Amino acid sequence: MSHTIIFTTNTLSTKALITKLIEDKNVLEPEVFQGLQGDALTKSKIEALIFEEEVHDIKTATKNTSQSLKSMSSGEQRKVVLEHLLNSNLDYLVLDNPFDNLDHESIADLKQSIEKNASKIIFIIVLSRKSDALDFITTRFQLLDNGSLALIDNSNKSNPEIHFTKEIPKPIKSIHGEGDSLINFKNIEVSFDEKLILKNINWEIKKNSFWQLIGKNGSGKTTLLSLITGENNKGYGQELYLFGKKKGTGETIWDIKQKIGYYTPTLTHNFKRTDTVKNMLISGLNDSIGLYKIPTENQLLLAKEWLEALNMEHLAEKVFIELPVGQQRLIMIGRAMIKHPLVLILDEPTENLDDDSAALFVALTNKIALETTTAIIFVSHREEVGLNPKNKFELTKTTNGSIGTITK
Numbered sequence: 001m002s003h004t005i006i007f008t009t010n011t012l013s014t015k016a017l018i019t020k021l022i023e024d025k026n027v028l029e030p031e032v033f034q035g036l037q038g039d040a041l042t043k044s045k046i047e048a049l050i051f052e053e054e055v056h057d058i059k060t061a062t063k064n065t066s067q068s069l070k071s072m073s074s075g076e077q078r079k080v081v082l083e084h085l086l087n088s089n090l091d092y093l094v095l096d097n098p099f100d101n102l103d104h105e106s107i108a109d110l111k112q113s114i115e116k117n118a119s120k121i122i123f124i125i126v127l128s129r130k131s132d133a134l135d136f137i138t139t140r141f142q143l144l145d146n147g148s149l150a151l152i153d154n155s156n157k158s159n160p161e162i163h164f165t166k167e168i169p170k171p172i173k174s175i176h177g178e179g180d181s182l183i184n185f186k187n188i189e190v191s192f193d194e195k196l197i198l199k200n201i202n203w204e205i206k207k208n209s210f211w212q213l214i215g216k217n218g219s220g221k222t223t224l225l226s227l228i229t230g231e232n233n234k235g236y237g238q239e240l241y242l243f244g245k246k247k248g249t250g251e252t253i254w255d256i257k258q259k260i261g262y263y264t265p266t267l268t269h270n271f272k273r274t275d276t277v278k279n280m281l282i283s284g285l286n287d288s289i290g291l292y293k294i295p296t297e298n299q300l301l302l303a304k305e306w307l308e309a310l311n312m313e314h315l316a317e318k319v320f321i322e323l324p325v326g327q328q329r330l331i332m333i334g335r336a337m338i339k340h341p342l343v344l345i346l347d348e349p350t351e352n353l354d355d356d357s358a359a360l361f362v363a364l365t366n367k368i369a370l371e372t373t374t375a376i377i378f379v380s381h382r383e384e385v386g387l388n389p390k391n392k393f394e395l396t397k398t399t400n401g402s403i404g405t406i407t408k
């Protein structure tokens with residue numbers, strides 16, 4: 001049995017595929033896999049280990065560190081759990097998009113580690129991105145709509161059709177913001193358990209700017225964003241200015257949230273409600289996820305305009321969580337943008353997307369940057385092909401906290 005790559009697209013359920021791959025009757029070559037021990041590195045595996053640690057106080061993947069799995073950055077979590085699985089005497093290991101969330105160096109490390117273990121463990125790697133494929137694995141399949149696997153040659157290229165022809169719809173009412181300076185970090189520092197994570201951060205975000213925030217795993221990107229969105233109170237007492245006011249001097253978290261549009265894939269991870277696509281868009285006007293109020297006529301009209309702009313009019317009444325993930329992401333960027341916030345924060349928004357869906361997401365982000373005055377902060381490890389940020393802010397780890405530099 002050789003190592004295998006399986007390409008999937010966002011219209012298909014990889015969960016069902018992965019369950020089959022680690023069942024006794026593995027879909028690849030059932031007779032070969034009979035009796036072999038396998039496991040999978042997936043998001044739900046990581047979530048289950050966090051649950052074990054939190055609720056039952058059982059440390060499995062983190063038994064050699066004092067830090068909890070939950071408090072680690074997403075990239076750190078992935079690395080620790082993979083290391084644990086590689087040391088678990090398995091015959092085969094299924095990796096679900098293992099390079100998502102990882103910085104370039106970690107991707108190179110991980111690829112090396114897979115190659116190093118390739119004589120001991122059979123790897124089955126499920127990928128959404130063609131560019132993530134490992135050269136030494138030449139057995140490659142495409143998951144088809146009917147759940148079967150088709151052997152492919154390596155020259156298959158995708159060509160997404162991008163046709164956002166309508167303009168980004170105008171908001172019902174403008175959000176008021178004084179001056180050009182929206183967010184200003186002046187010598188900001190953040191520590192956890194007395195360990196400095198961010199050091200002397202100076203960064204000003206102005207109206208109409210388009211930033212990409214980059215930095216290695218654990219360099220503090222999410223921590224930096226959480227100072228803006230209000231989830232982290234470590235900004236108080238420091239020179240952090242949000243929309244012209246020093247943080248902690250009067251504005252409530254809700255005042256601040258109202259000026260920000262935010263999207264990160266975890267926002268809808270546990271979302272189980274059956275809101276329609278149309279209502280999901282409108283909920284961005286109330287800063288809720290899912291609609292808890294009856295929409296007004298104007299709101300319904302605005303949602304219609306957005307659906308047209310996204311070429312998704314026909315999906316208005318569909319249940320949001322039943323859409324393929326690529327379409328869900330476009331709706332979520334629409335939801336975050338519907339009020340034309342002063343700042344739009346997109347934290348690893350293309351995580352887990354296939355090439356075509358990522359290209360659509362990137363095109364929509366560029367369009368928002370071009371047609372509105374909203375400032376955009378796009379966080380990604382990947383150099384997304386086609387993304388056109390005007391500036392880049394990079395966090396670089398040092399032994400005493402990460403420092404920030406404007407690199408573009």
Ligand SMILES: Nc1ncnc2c1ncn2[C@@H]1O[C@H](COP(=O)(O)OP(=O)(O)OP(=O)(O)O)[C@@H](O)[C@H]1O
Nearest residue numbers: 071072073074075076192217218219220221222223
């Ligand atoms: N509550 C916490 N307690 C202890 N350490 C923490 C806590 N929250 C974050 N950290 C640490 O702070 C550092 C920065 O984490 P953060 O999630 O901001 O990084 P990141 O750049 O977003 O990483 P990634 O790209 O992997 O998502 C990490 O080393 C993380 O382990």
